[in-house]
């Protein structure tokens with residue numbers, strides 16, 4: 814667990830807002846992605862944002878790390894399952 818080394822929830826969420834509104838640099842995108850990969854609550858947050866707007870993906874020139882993409886896809890699937898029932 815390297816939780817102490819990432820940028821932190823507050824920083825990640827602040828940049829998520831910027832990320833939705835305007836393009837972040839690739840480095841900032843990867844910081845947010847790296848944090849979300851290790852933080853379930855921010856991952857859930859970004860999934861909600863991503864469902865509301867596809868601009869998260871568009872803002873990031875590089876695709877998210879495979880592990881994060883799988884986690885996000887699984888989150889969407891499980892959320893949809895909850896919504897359906």
Ligand SMILES: [Zn+2]
Nearest residue numbers: 821822852855
């Ligand atoms: Zn977080």
